[in-house]
Amino acid sequence: MLFDKVLEFLADWLSRSGDHTFWSWVITIMYFITAVMAFVYLRKIRLSQIPDDRQKLFLWTGIFIFLLLMGINKQLDIQTLILMSMRYVMWRFRLWHYWRTFHFLMFYGLGSLFLISGILMTVKSGKAMLKSLAAVAGVLVVMLFVFMRANYIFMQHIHALELAGIGLIFIDLVIKMIFERRRNSSPVQEKI
Numbered sequence: 291m292l293f294d295k296v297l298e299f300l301a302d303w304l305s306r307s308g309d310h311t312f313w314s315w316v317i318t319i320m321y322f323i324t325a326v327m328a329f330v331y332l333r334k335i336r337l338s339q340i341p342d343d344r345q346k347l348f349l350w351t352g353i354f355i356f357l358l359l360m361g362i363n364k365q366l367d368i369q370t371l372i373l374m375s376m377r378y379v380m381w382r383f384r385l386w387h388y389w390r391t392f393h394f395l396m397f398y399g400l401g402s403l404f405l406i407s408g409i410l411m412t413v414k415s416g417k418a419m420l421k422s423l424a425a426v427a428g429v430l431v432v433m434l435f436v437f438m439r440a441n442y443i444f445m446q447h448i449h450a451l452e453l454a455g456i457g458l459i460f461i462d463l464v465i466k467m468i469f470e471r472r473r474n475s476s477p478v479q480e481k482i
Contacts, residue, residue, distance in 0.1 A: 321361030
């Protein structure tokens with residue numbers, strides 16, 4: 291009986307989850323392509339064994355995790371699952387009049403979590419953020435998109451904003467991979 295209710299609830303969530311438009315799938319694929327590129331770049335940083343690269347490693351690990359989670363959430367719509375679950379619980383226990391308070395606390399709680407993560411990332415990454423300004427700007431643009439969507443601020447081409455953020459991260463990764471490959475392959479002259 292309870293198992294059937296849970297299955298029915300999950301089926302209802304899955305039927306509503308995600309954005310199944312063409313651009314939504316393009317953005318999801320771009321999240322994962324950029325996440326794979328960030329992972330490859332992380333491997334290069336780890337294998338380089340340069341002591342200064344700890345800050346860079348921390349920054350790009352955070353960006354990789356961010357891209358991966360955003361790509362998964364783009365189609366699974368996990369925040370909708372949480373909201374639907376809480377709506378049902380509040381309806382079931384006749385706490386419906388607290389719904390707006392819960393929604394407010396959830397939104398600002400997640401916003402605070404993003405803010406604390408950003409501050410921690412800034413402190414731990416230091417100079418590495420200055421060398422990856424395009425990627426950092428891309429993360430900020432994607433977070434602006436998330437804020438706009440969460441507050442029901444709609445604009446005509448909102449997918450373009452998200453795609454622009456991912457594009458900034460992608461371009462930063464491509465440039466880093468090309469220039470670091472050239473720097474590593476160029477002959478090094480030792481100083482006497």
